[in-house]
Amino acid sequence: MVEPLLLFDALLGLAIVALAVAVLTVHDRFAMIVLFIVFGLMSALAWVRLSAPDVALAEAAIGTGLTGALLLTTLHHIRAAPAAPVPVPGGVVVANLGLCALIFGGLAFAFLLTPLQAPGLAPAVAQNMAASGVGHPVTAVLLNFRAYDTLMEVVVLLAAIVAVWMVERGTVQAPAPVLGEIYRGFSRLALPAIVVIGSYLLWVGAQAPGGAFQGGAVLAAVGLLLLLGRLYRPQPAHRPFARAGFVLGTAVFAGVALLVAGGGRLPFEYPAAHAKTLILLIEGMVTISIAVTLAALFHGREPEAVPVSEKSE
Amino acid sequence: MTSGLIFGLTGIAVFAIGLFGALVMVEPLRRVLALKLCSVGAGFLLVVGAWREPPEAPDPVPHALVITGIVVMISATAVALALIRRLHMLERDTDD
Numbered sequence: 125m126v127e128p129l130l131l132f133d134a135l136l137g138l139a140i141v142a143l144a145v146a147v148l149t150v151h152d153r154f155a156m157i158v159l160f161i162v163f164g165l166m167s168a169l170a171w172v173r174l175s176a177p178d179v180a181l182a183e184a185a186i187g188t189g190l191t192g193a194l195l196l197t198t199l200h201h202i203r204a205a206p207a208a209p210v211p212v213p214g215g216v217v218v219a220n221l222g223l224c225a226l227i228f229g230g231l232a233f234a235f236l237l238t239p240l241q242a243p244g245l246a247p248a249v250a251q252n253m254a255a256s257g258v259g260h261p262v263t264a265v266l267l268n269f270r271a272y273d274t275l276m277e278v279v280v281l282l283a284a285i286v287a288v289w290m291v292e293r294g295t296v297q298a299p300a301p302v303l304g305e306i307y308r309g310f311s312r313l314a315l316p317a318i319v320v321i322g323s324y325l326l327w328v329g330a331q332a333p334g335g336a337f338q339g340g341a342v343l344a345a346v347g348l349l350l351l352l353g354r355l356y357r358p359q360p361a362h363r364p365f366a367r368a369g370f371v372l373g374t375a376v377f378a379g380v381a382l383l384v385a386g387g388g389r390l391p392f393e394y395p396a397a398h399a400k401t402l403i404l405l406i407e408g409m410v411t412i413s414i415a416v417t418l419a420a421l422f423h424g425r426e427p428e429a430v431p432v433s434e435k436s437e
Numbered sequence: 438m439t440s441g442l443i444f445g446l447t448g449i450a451v452f453a454i455g456l457f458g459a460l461v462m463v464e465p466l467r468r469v470l471a472l473k474l475c476s477v478g479a480g481f482l483l484v485v486g487a488w489r490e491p492p493e494a495p496d497p498v499p500h501a502l503v504i505t506g507i508v509v510m511i512s513a514t515a516v517a518l519a520l521i522r523r524l525h526m527l528e529r530d531t532d533d
Contacts, residue, residue: 133440137447144451144474148458153466160470167477170444174488175495179480179503187507191473191514198518199466202525212461220460228453235445235482241489244496261497262504270501277505284512288519295526337504414508421515424522 133173140166157195164188177333178262181325185341190418193348197422257399259331266335267403271392275381278373278410285370285417292425303352311349318346326411330400336407340414347419358427366420373413377406441488448481465521469514476510 143163150156164187171180249261249269256264266274303311322342329335350356358366380402381391389395394402451474458471480503487499 130438130440130443133443137443140447141450141454144454147470147474148454148462148467153464156467156470160473163474164477167481170447170481171484173440174444174484175491176484176487176500176503179484179500179507182504182507183477183480186511187473187477191511194511194515194518195466195470198522201522202466210463212463217461220457224453224457224460227456228449231449231452232446235449236442240439240441240445240485241493244487245498246489246494246496249497250494261494262500265497265501266504270498273501273505277508280509280512284515287516291516291519291523295523335504337508418511421511424519 129173133170136166136170136173140170153199154196157192157199160195161188161192164192178335178338181333181338182341185338185345186418190341190344190348190422193422197424201424255396255399257394257396257403258329260329260333260335262333263329263335263403263407267406268392268394268399271377271381274410275374275377278377278413281414281417282370282374285420288421288424289426293428295425302354308353308355311353311355315346315349318342318349322346322411322415326407329407330404336410337414340411341418343411343415344418344422347415348422351419351423358423360428363427366416369413369416370420371413372416373406373410376409380406439490441485441490444481445485448478448485450478451475451481452478454478465517465524469517469521473510473514476506480506 140163143159143166147156147159147163150159165184168180168184168188171177171183246261249265252269253259253261253264256268258264258267322339322345324339325334325342326336326339327334329339347356351358380394384394384402385391455471455474455476455478458474459468462468462471483499483503483506487496489495
């Protein structure tokens with residue numbers, strides 16, 4: 125007797141592997157990106173089955189939704205020139221196929237020998253939940269027990285937008301596609317709902333699956349709709365506000381860490397009475413930063429008036 | 438046979454497929470996607486490592502690591518895509 129849910133898992137696993145192959149083999153690049161988005165959503169579904177709803181939300185919103193938007197807008201910019209296919213020598217393909225098959229075999233062998241469902245760090249987290257200031261273990265790990273990791277992650281996001289602005293400085297790009305009238309009406313209806321959902325995800329993260337990253341990604345979708353519908357046009361004069369938005373999360377996060385340090389406490393060792401307030405403050409500011417940064421990454425080039433001298437280069 | 442076993446092998450397969458793509462694909466956009474497949478495969482293994490047979494609760498630490506990984510990956514992807522756009526622009530200007 126095969127359990128129906130296990131059958132579902134097996135079919136889902138096969139579909140995910142087939143989609144991964146299809147992403148790399150399909151000829152059309154638009155189809156490639158769409159297949160990738162389907163692949164990401166199926167992976168998120170698999171992670172729900174593995175009782176990881178936080179990870180599934182993050183993968184669906186950031187890893188699939190926003191990554192897909194980034195890929196599609198990039199495809200729009202580079203669509204002009206079809207990729208000139210330079211064939212890879214057959215020997216190289218076969219050698220790499222053998223290498224990857226070996227790696228698959230080795231990893232699968234190691235995985236099958238690994239004892240699953242070991243205790244891990246779950247008991248340590250459960251013991252200290254009362255001191256964390258929040259009720260949801262994943263949020264406690266992200267914002268309290270391993271807050272350094274999360275601070276560095278926010279710094280990486282900041283570094284990414286700095287790098288993107290530097291790389292594309294002074295370039296002239298085709299304008300992003302404009303949504304039609306129907307989409308404008310749709311975005312007027314959808315925007316308030318998205319703002320509510322994003323804020324709810326942020327708030328509920330203290331007690332249940334959700335949190336700053338998922339909420340920030342959903343709020344970034346507001347930015348995308350505003351940009352695509354031309355309801356907001358980035359101007360060079362708005363750059364200081366954008367920069368303030370990018371830095372806000374990192375600054376508040378690091379500032380709180382430094383402020384609670386001292387008096388025998390370490391950075392991120394929040395006083396128990398204020399732990400929830402401080403975590404919500406950090407999460408709120410980080411959410412704003414994530415939303416602004418992700419929307420800016422989608423927009424790409426920094427809004428600037430191209431100087432005449434650089435145009436002639 | 439458990440969900441953990443099935444999705445663990447799925448993750449390893451996706452990782453190997455992504456690695457193969459990153460090694461042999463010519464188009465830069467497709468190569469970025471191949472690396473993205475690798476990262477999802479690695480995420481699968483961490484999530485499987487955190488998984489416990491229900492009703493036991495999963496280990497939250499690997500979950501936090503995967504969420505961090507997802508955000509780092511979109512940062513890296515965004516920079517890679519900006520480089521691709523710039524490269525495309527430079528190639529187009531050379532052709533003119």
